[in-house]
Amino acid sequence: MKGLESVSRETLAKLQVYADTLIKWNPKINLVAKSTIDDLWDRHIIDSLQIMRHIPEGPQHIVDIGSGGGFPGLVLAIASSEARPEALITMIESDQRKSAFLRTVLRETGVSATVLTERIEKAPAQSADVLTARALADLSLLLEFAEQHLKKEGTAFFLKGKNWRTELQKAQEVWQFDYEEVTSETNVEAVLLVIKGIERV
Ligand SMILES: C[S@@+](CC[C@H](N)C(=O)[O-])C[C@H]1O[C@@H](n2cnc3c(N)ncnc32)[C@H](O)[C@@H]1O
Numbered sequence: 696m697k698g699l700e701s702v703s704r705e706t707l708a709k710l711q712v713y714a715d716t717l718i719k720w721n722p723k724i725n726l727v728a729k730s731t732i733d734d735l736w737d738r739h740i741i742d743s744l745q746i747m748r749h750i751p752e753g754p755q756h757i758v759d760i761g762s763g764g765g766f767p768g769l770v771l772a773i774a775s776s777e778a779r780p781e782a783l784i785t786m787i788e789s790d791q792r793k794s795a796f797l798r799t800v801l802r803e804t805g806v807s808a809t810v811l812t813e814r815i816e817k818a819p820a821q822s823a824d825v826l827t828a829r830a831l832a833d834l835s836l837l838l839e840f841a842e843q844h845l846k847k848e849g850t851a852f853f854l855k856g857k858n859w860r861t862e863l864q865k866a867q868e869v870w871q872f873d874y875e876e877v878t879s880e881t882n883v884e885a886v887l888l889v890i891k892g893i894e895r896v
Pocket residue numbers: 726727760761762763764765766767787788789790793813814815816828829830831
């Protein structure tokens with residue numbers, strides 16, 4: 696399948712365990728919209744996986760905020776377990792049942808990562824090298840979360856839908872930062888925003 700070419704057989708097997716568990720839990724706790732479950736691999740897993748090739752080399756503390764059913768945080772944790780075993784992954788998700796789901800998949804795949812069942816605003820500052828988020832908040836609020844949890848020299852990766860330009864303009868009224876937009880591999884209208892050097896104007 697396109698987007699999975701560089702994934703090892705072991706990682707693929709763990710992603711399959713994740714997908715199977717999600718399909719089992721989804722009717723009870725709505726981890727992804729029911730209408731998207733038939734397109735789980737492309738719409739959610741491969742969409743999350745595309746971040747992997749943009750993460751800088753070396754040991755990294757990767758923090759995913761508002762992880763929900765694990766996109767992109769849990770996909771990155773599974774892919775990193777072999778591709779970059781030195782990376783530390785933290786997911787922050789306030790919902791107890793979604794956190795329990797994330798911990799269940801980690802246990803069943805034997806992948807290590809930390810799940811903090813907390814509000815992002817209340818969680819201790821993470822000093823992350825890499826901050827990720829998808830479908831959580833508009834860019835201005837994401838940058839506030841980055842101010843709290845991302846190291847000054849760190850990089851944020853935000854998966855954004857088709858309104859990203861409007862969000863970007865609004866955010867630039869309050870924040871200055873360098874950014875690069877990478878067209879999404881799974882949706883031509885969406886982008887992966889890669890943001891560095893975040894400071895208030
Ligand atoms: C729309 S879902 C997106 C989940 C996932 N990132 C994805 O793309 O499928 C947003 C998630 O963020 C969590 N969330 C929203 N605000 C939060 C906050 N302030 N602190 C922690 N989690 C939050 C919600 O519980 C929910 O699971």
